[in-house]
Amino acid sequence: MLNLQNISLSHGAFTLLDGLNLSLSSGDFMTVIGENGCGKSTLLRCIAGLHASYSGNVTFGQRSVDAWPAKLLAKARAFVNQHNQVQFAFLTEEVLQLGRINQHENLAQSSALICQVAEQLSIGHLFGRDVRTLSGGERQRVFIAKALVQLLPNANEAKTERDFEGKLLLLDEPTSALDFRFQKAMMDVIKGFCQQGLGVMCVSHDINLVLPYATHVILLANGRCLAQGSAGSVITAQNLHQCFGVMPKLIPQANSVPYITH
């Protein structure tokens, strides 16, 4: 579904990404791990089509991501920034409504879809509130919900088990502002969507939280891919030491994904 070939990007003399190759299929949950400034967010922005000046190919679906008509792409790919600022007094449900902006459906249909997602992310009680007054975590949930609403198929189409087949969700630190309870709950919900065909690419520093959900792990260092594969094969003390420069302790767990600690 998503294919990256030899992606490089430099800003002046500074190399941000250096010859990256990776691919992602429907239903995959890919986690990108690496130290600060190693190019994780830049990678997401390239895939989202926000960086025009990279070299190499990003293929999404059957074509290059830059060849997609903007509106069509918006129905198949959503991007959640780490920080979301709204300048004007938009209400929660108005922001969610914007997720359906490219769809031709009536208010009843879009309301039903929005309520469905809002219930899953438990943000229904935020309806009627100015998004600027929400806490960081609440706002993060609202924007993840907006991204999911954006990817939901048109209400006029028949609902299937694989609603999110061929669709891609890019997440930049989706749990950074969430509390202990919602961190896990959020990952559960997203994993649920993966089972409906959604491909997820998630940048996170909370390694222990995301690893159990990841089908693929990519370790980035200085814009290069250090290792990629299943969590079990990528997360070794050796790799982590190379990536972060500190030697972690790995505590083996029942699900073959080790728990990492200092």
Added chain:
Amino acid sequence: MYKFVSLVLLITSMSVQLWASAGDLVKTEVTPSNQQMRIIASGGSITEIIYALGKQQLIVATDSTSLFPAPAAALPKLGYFRQLSTEGILRFQPTHLFGAQATGPETLSAQLEAAGIEVHIFNEQRDVAGLHQLISELGQLLSSVDKAEQLNASITAQVKALKSEAQERIKTNQSIGNTKPLTALFVMSDSDRGLTVAGGNTVPQALFDDAGIKNAAQSLADYKVMDNESILAANPDIIFVASHRVKDNQALQRLCQHPALKATHAGRNCVISTMESSSALGLSPRYPQALHTVLARTASFYADAH
């Protein structure tokens, strides 16, 4: 309520009517009325001349610069003459507007003429010839040609006498070897950043010309800010100040201390004198009096002929 409903009806019908007769509004024949002239006078000179011609009873309103003679100040005021309101003028149901050159805004004339008002904007040449012309034209329009001729004749006679007096004393001075012409500066307004002075093509320039005095600012056109160094270079012997800028005698003393004037002949001896603004800044039938003042204030610079 009746008013309200009728207005709604009026507007609907008006829009229909506008499309039907766009453009021919102006051409609609107006039944002539034989009423008296009702004049809007715009510009101090215009108002003063109308008064001098004895036709002041025809004036219904004036602009804010029409303050002389004293009764004129009490007439209804329409605001500054460059920015009059058409509706504000029409309120007085005038038949004529007589305006000084800069009367405006520029759409004013067309709008007033379309409302059936005769508009006359006078080209003012800022000297005695211009004054004569203005008086004659107004005399004709106000059907008081005789009075205008009398006024003009009197002004001509007075100015002639004053000019020959001026020539006389210059000759006397030259006979005792003093050939350098007297230099004067007319200050319209002052601030510590510079003085606004009367340059060429102004009434003070005409007064100085007729008095045989050199205008220190004659290279400038109109009223302009003159920088301190140029004033020092021109080194005027006497300063005239518009009276509306001077509230008391101390103001004159302060002006002598102005950095531009302090080192000039005039500043060192504090030879400074006020001129009545309404007769010295614009064309006025009191031109001879203004000229007389200029001559009187400069008398001390000339050797006594007697």
Added chain:
Amino acid sequence: MLMHTNVSPVQLQLTLYARRKKHLRAFMVALLLAVILLLVGLQAGSFKQSIGILFEALSHKLNQRALSQEQYLQWYVFSELRAPRIFMAMFVGALLAMSGCAMQGLVRNPLADPGLIGISGGAAAAAATALALINHYPQLAVGGQYLIALSAFVGALLAVWVVLIVARTPAGMAISSLILAGVAVNALAGTHIGAISYMANDDALRQITYWTMGSLGGVTWSKVLFVGALSLPIIGLFMHLRQPLNLFALGENEAQCMGLEVSKYKRLILWLVAFSVALATALCGIIGFVGLVVPHIARTLFSADHKYLMPACGALGAILMLGADTASRALFPPLEIPIGIVTSAVGAPFFLYLLAKQKAGGVNA
């Protein structure tokens, strides 16, 4: 997931319908207010209108009978002086307010004003040049007002063009450099006006001063028809920009990811704002603060959602200008206060109030 949520789709749908209905009702009230103000405006002014005489004049005109001087004058003031400027006020008010709304949405800053990108500065500099030239070469005075309007229009667009060129980067137009370039162009325009004022004679100087204060005094039906014909497509385009502006409110990246061609729409919005403000300024001079203040009022009365905000700005802009024009004519008869002064006199203190409130609350409407 964990927490129960109690909003049902039906409830949400009803809420949204109710909100739409509420905004529609408020919009209707605004339109009604505009009509009332229009009627008040037609009545108010230095010249005393008499409905009876106006009706007489109308019936005489319809029956092709000659009018008396009194009837003619009443009819003239009503149909040729007041009616055109009232319609002009409404068009110009709507254009300026909608431009302000689009500008604030685009730069995501509720304190933005269309003047930010140099439009009014450019217009004023060009108009001042034209005024000084006309003053110096009297032979130009014949088509004077058209020359001034055309110069102002061209000057405004030229200033925007320079700003856009300067703000262009390989990655698209950066809003921050756009604003900085606007500041520089405004400063340049100010310098130009200063130089012209210094060299110009007293006449030209006064004219420049009065031009920058704005006025609806010289409005004729032909100007109204001209502006009206151009306004309708412009207003249509502004309405078309409502959803894109909503996306811009979430941030440019977000808007791009949600399917908006950001750079294309940015250019479209900027040129549309430039064109409408240039049009208004060319014909009526600089009318400040309508573009800044009206979107704020509309956001408080309606919603931040541009679906409702944009038409609300149009209606409230028209209302504010109508009110300001009526006040400028009726407050001190027979004087007429330049309308730019009336709008700024209301707008500037309100702006200060908003700033103070923003500082206190951290969040503003």
